[in-house]
Amino acid sequence: MSIHFTCPDCGKRIRVGDNSAGKRGTCPGCGGRVQVPNTPGSPSPGQQQRVAQPSERSVAATKRRTAQPVSDDPAAADLPAPSRRSQRLPKKPALSAKSWLESSADRKARLEEQVLGAFTGKIKPVRRTMLYRIGVIGVAIFVVVLPVLYVALIGLAGWGVFWHATENTHIASMGYGRGRILAVMAYVAPIIAGSITVLFMLKPLLARSVRDERRTSLNRAGQPLLFEFVDKVCDAVHAPRPSVIRVTFDVNASAGFGNGLKGLFGSDLTLSIGLPLLAGMNLQQVAGILAHEFGHFSQGAAMRVSWVVRSINFWFARVVYTRDQWDQWLVEMSEEVDIRIGWIFYVARMAVFFSRGVLWCFMMLSHALTCWLMRQMEYDADRHEVRLVGSKTFESTCLRLNWLNYGLGQFFRHKRFAPAAQSASPNPIREFLAYCDTLNEMDEKRVRRRMEKAKTGLLDTHPSDADRIASAAREDADGIFSGDLPAEALIRNFDKLSLALMRV
Numbered sequence: 001m002s003i004h005f006t007c008p009d010c011g012k013r014i015r016v017g018d019n020s021a022g023k024r025g026t027c028p029g030c031g032g033r034v035q036v037p038n039t040p041g042s043p044s045p046g047q048q049q050r051v052a053q054p055s056e057r058s059v060a061a062t063k064r065r066t067a068q069p070v071s072d073d074p075a076a077a078d079l080p081a082p083s084r085r086s087q088r089l090p091k092k093p094a095l096s097a098k099s100w101l102e103s104s105a106d107r108k109a110r111l112e113e114q115v116l117g118a119f120t121g122k123i124k125p126v127r128r129t130m131l132y133r134i135g136v137i138g139v140a141i142f143v144v145v146l147p148v149l150y151v152a153l154i155g156l157a158g159w160g161v162f163w164h165a166t167e168n169t170h171i172a173s174m175g176y177g178r179g180r181i182l183a184v185m186a187y188v189a190p191i192i193a194g195s196i197t198v199l200f201m202l203k204p205l206l207a208r209s210v211r212d213e214r215r216t217s218l219n220r221a222g223q224p225l226l227f228e229f230v231d232k233v234c235d236a237v238h239a240p241r242p243s244v245i246r247v248t249f250d251v252n253a254s255a256g257f258g259n260g261l262k263g264l265f266g267s268d269l270t271l272s273i274g275l276p277l278l279a280g281m282n283l284q285q286v287a288g289i290l291a292h293e294f295g296h297f298s299q300g301a302a303m304r305v306s307w308v309v310r311s312i313n314f315w316f317a318r319v320v321y322t323r324d325q326w327d328q329w330l331v332e333m334s335e336e337v338d339i340r341i342g343w344i345f346y347v348a349r350m351a352v353f354f355s356r357g358v359l360w361c362f363m364m365l366s367h368a369l370t371c372w373l374m375r376q377m378e379y380d381a382d383r384h385e386v387r388l389v390g391s392k393t394f395e396s397t398c399l400r401l402n403w404l405n406y407g408l409g410q411f412f413r414h415k416r417f418a419p420a421a422q423s424a425s426p427n428p429i430r431e432f433l434a435y436c437d438t439l440n441e442m443d444e445k446r447v448r449r450r451m452e453k454a455k456t457g458l459l460d461t462h463p464s465d466a467d468r469i470a471s472a473a474r475e476d477a478d479g480i481f482s483g484d485l486p487a488e489a490l491i492r493n494f495d496k497l498s499l500a501l502m503r504v
Helices: 045-052 056-066 074-078 097-116 130-167 169-173 178-206 224-236 275-280 283-297 301-321 325-336 339-389 391-417 428-437 441-453 465-475 494-502
Strands: 002-006 013-017 024-026 033-035 215-217 244-248 253-257 269-274
Touching (some): 097 224, 130 169, 130 178, 130 301, 169 178, 178 301, 178 325, 178 339, 215 494, 224 244, 224 283, 244 494, 253 283, 269 283, 275 283, 283 391, 301 339, 325 339, 339 465, 391 441, 428 494
Parallel strands (some): 244 269
Antiparallel strands (some): 002 013, 024 033, 215 244, 253 269
């Protein structure tokens, strides 16, 4: 449905969509500012004022219109209005480069004022509990002991191989004939099996971690509003500012050290933000999520301790679970070589299995302590978020985050079974959000039911949403920031950036 109305200055008939009702625009005939009526056929407020006191331009335009010959044909009433060229109306004045820059600067200034001016102060600093401090100290001590035990176990295995090789040489000289061959193999087998076991235990320390390359670093000159907004949130929650901001395709945000072990002893903090998060949430929700991540920035020692323990757990996980070409080679040697020699590699496989069992115990103990510490850190970071945006917004953010993650899983399933002609998309983020809008009330009930039924387990790194919402409700904070603008407004050229990220 469209709205038809006439420009009160030049008489140009204008047709716009009904979504423009009540808005102001530019007349394509004379370039003047006009207001679209609220309903088809009703004059706009600007028209009513100008009808009461017509300008010279409108009088001249009226005379020109009345000078046109009038046809007696009834069908002439359905003909379109004369074109701008036949009416010989003045052309739309061209907008100079200076005027365009000034108008663009005005829009940017209004947006910055609306976004950055919504902060009303700083939150009350979050104080750590005594249990939290004791937990950090206890885990820190365990961080020191665990690598020592890990290296000691490797050293013990290596020393055992060396001791056998130097102290049990007499075994190789026992017996005669075939007995001598068996004695030599009995002497050599522990050396081979033990050496393979030590190498497998050293493997996670030598292997490089896999990095996600689908990310792009931003700079302040290219995204000034985003950086200023991040600085404002950091100042409001008493947290250090990140030195690097990256965007990803995740429906999440994260904070960490930028240069691994080197950044552990410095202040090189990195913030990663998912573009689907910015496109699918409003400014207040994203501000709360950033405040949560910056709450981790302010945790200092706890954040460093958890990073070290999680890195050690990753090493253990590689030893216990990862299978690569080394494992494949060991299996092939034990199964394809003659059994008279292959049994040595079977012994090596048993030794590797036993060492992995011991390290599994270390891993589970370390993981349990790490999970407890990380849950306390999450509660602590949640308090930063609640004090910035309020307890009610915290709950709506949890629901929206679960909704987007649920929609992401459904979207991937939909893309998997979609025809090839429909699977290609110029911008998958836009397509993902459009798909989320098609989900129904049953999907929303399913998301809410999952949130309500989720329980916090002993080995969970994050508390359940129900426990976090209850903790936020006990905080009972109103927040110091509010804004319902789309968070996408923080990003300059959002579509261009998301397409550039796809090509990384």
